[in-house]
Amino acid sequence: MPRKEIIYRDRDRYRMGVKKLRSLIEEQAPKAIKNTEFKALEGRIIAVDTSNNLYQFLTAIGTENGSSLMNSIGETTSHLQGTFYRTIKFMSNGIKPVFVFDGAPPTLKSGELAKRSAKKKEAKENLDEAKETGTTEDVAKFSKRTTSATRKQNEECIKLLTLMGIPVVRAPCEAEAQCAELVKGGKAWASGSEDMDSLAFGTKILLRNLTASDQKKNPLWEFDHEKLLYGTGFTHDQFIDLCILLGCDYCESIRGIGPVRAFELMQKHKSIEEVVKHLDPTKYPVPVPFPFDEAREPIQEPTCHPCR
DNA sequence: CGTGTCC
DNA sequence: TCCTCTGTCTCAAGACACG
DNA sequence: TGAGACCGAGGAT
Numbered sequence: 001m002p003r004k005e006i007i008y009r010d011r012d013r014y015r016m017g018v019k020k021l022r023s024l025i026e027e028q029a030p031k032a033i034k035n036t037e038f039k040a041l042e043g044r045i046i047a048v049d050t051s052n053n054l055y056q057f058l059t060a061i062g063t064e065n066g067s068s069l070m071n072s073i074g075e076t077t078s079h080l081q082g083t084f085y086r087t088i089k090f091m092s093n094g095i096k097p098v099f100v101f102d103g104a105p106p107t108l109k110s111g112e113l114a115k116r117s118a119k120k121k122e123a124k125e126n127l128d129e130a131k132e133t134g135t136t137e138d139v140a141k142f143s144k145r146t147t148s149a150t151r152k153q154n155e156e157c158i159k160l161l162t163l164m165g166i167p168v169v170r171a172p173c174e175a176e177a178q179c180a181e182l183v184k185g186g187k188a189w190a191s192g193s194e195d196m197d198s199l200a201f202g203t204k205i206l207l208r209n210l211t212a213s214d215q216k217k218n219p220l221w222e223f224d225h226e227k228l229l230y231g232t233g234f235t236h237d238q239f240i241d242l243c244i245l246l247g248c249d250y251c252e253s254i255r256g257i258g259p260v261r262a263f264e265l266m267q268k269h270k271s272i273e274e275v276v277k278h279l280d281p282t283k284y285p286v287p288v289p290f291p292f293d294e295a296r297e298p299i300q301e302p303t304c305h306p307c308r
Numbered sequence: 309c310g311t312g313t314c315c
Numbered sequence: 316t317c318c319t320c321t322g323t324c325t326c327a328a329g330a331c332a333c334g
Numbered sequence: 335t336g337a338g339a340c341c342g343a344g345g346a347t
Contacts, residue, residue, distance in 0.1 A: 019337065052328090052335075060329045062314060069315040077315055078329090085314095085330050144328080145335095194336080211329075256345080258320045283345070314331080318346070324339085 020246050020259040021196045025223065028263060029231025036207075036222045041190075042094035046207065047169075047179035049193035051102045054149035054157060056211070057082030066140040079149065083157045086211065087166055098188055099161055100179050101154060103172045120146070169305070177201045177302035185307025190222075199225055200243045200299050202236060234266070240299050242266045244292050245275070251295035252287040254279070 025032055061078035062069040068078035090097045123145035130138035161168050171178035179191035180201035190205035191198045198206045206223040229239060245262040247253040257265070265275045272292045279286070 022337090055335085056328055060327090062329095064312095071315060081314065082329055089330075141326090256320065260319060310334095312331105312333085314329105316347085319344090321343085322341080324341105326337090328335090 019196075021199070021243065024246075024259045024263060025228060029228050032224045032228035032231050034222050034224075036220050038089075038093050038095070038220065041207075043096075044189040045096045045098060045187070046090075046190050046192045046210070047182040047188040048097045048099050048210065049175040049179050049191060049195065049198070050099050050157075051175045052194065053082070053086075053211070054079045054153055055147065058147050058149060058153075059144040063140060063144075066136065066143045076153070079153045079157055080160055083160055084164075087161065087164060097192075098167045098169060098182065099158075100169045100171055100175045100182070101158060102175045103170060171304055173303040176203075178304040179203060181302075181304045181307050187307050197243070197248075197299075199223060199228065200240055200248075201302060232263075232267075237296075237300070238266060238270055240296060241272045241275075241292075243299070244272065244295050248295055248299070250298055251291050254284055254286055254290075256284050 057079045058068055058076065061082055063078075068076040069081055071077050087097065123142060127139070127142040127146050130142045134142075158168050158170075169178060169182070176191065176193050176195045176198045179188070179193060180198055180203035182188040183191055183203045183205065190207050191203040192207045192210040194208055196206075202225065204225050206225070208221040208223070209218045210220065211218075229236060232239070234242065242262060244251055245253060245257060245266065246259060265278070269275045269278055276286055276290075
């Protein structure tokens with residue numbers, strides 16, 4: 001029991017803010033969100049963030065028995081199947097996709113990397129155990145957690161898209177940042193991503209659940225950056241500060257400050273500097289170190305190919 | 309719409 | 316007492332055609 | 335990996 005506590009303590013401390021952001025926007029700037037549909041996107045150029053897509057294909061397509069679809073010599077083809085049909089779906093709806101592939105991940109803290117490899121290891125152990133003693137469902141479930149797209153599979157998808165005449169962009173770093181840059185540079189109308197960080201990167205429009213097959217279960221949402229700022233009264237830089245307070249990759253957040261307090265504090269004080277000045281350090285001590293200023297830079301000016 | 313199939 | 320935040324668990328993750 | 339549900343601990347009122 002105590003062993004488990006140690007293992008789980010402080011895990012997922014970073015990158016928690018994104019999920020809070022969705023409900024925060026819904027509450028504070030409801031006009032920035034609207035339910036839309038595929039048909040409404042006809043003629044639009046959309047920068048599609050492909051990170052996670054291959055993972056979804058690999059884990060969702062043909063996995064009744066825990067393995068993927070394969071060609072005659074045993075190579076996995078699920079990622080190609082998924083990429084192909086999704087692209088067809090865009091095209092037949094008159095949508096012009098630009099697929100943006102992830103480059104190297106941004107520099108993470110060593111602690112973060114250690115956590116990830118620990119997770120991977122844990123998943124592997126679970127899988128091995130399931131193979132020994134578990135049901136086939138267990139094996140399928142745990143094998144999904146150990147699955148990840150290989151370099152080769154990424155390249156295969158890029159080749160497929162190129163042959164289909166679909167533009168592909170290789171982001172030097174994070175795909176969402178590159179998508180936002182394409183939109184800001186006028187090359188695309190919207191970002192298609194599941195990641196709310198896209199708004200912090202300044203995309204004008206963010207589309208979520210672009211992959212939805214079932215409109216009822218997974219409605220397609222459109223987030224409008226300008227309306228978001230108008231509704232909340234924030235400048236873009238203030239919005240970025242809010243995102244940092246909610247939790248980001250580059251800097252720890254303040255314990256006890258969640259969505260509600262972070263929003264109120266930013267409304268009142270307009271910057272993290274001022275927020276910190278007005279916090280009672282005995283009740284809400286800031287993390288040491290608390291490099292929030294350094295955390296702004298990779299959000300305001302992320303590494304990506306410039307479009308302007 | 310649920311269900312099975314895609315390799 | 317109420318509100319807010321944290322921690323933990325759990326689950327599901329595509330697209331199509333056919334009936 | 336992300337999102338919803340549920341819980342207990344504290345500060346807020």
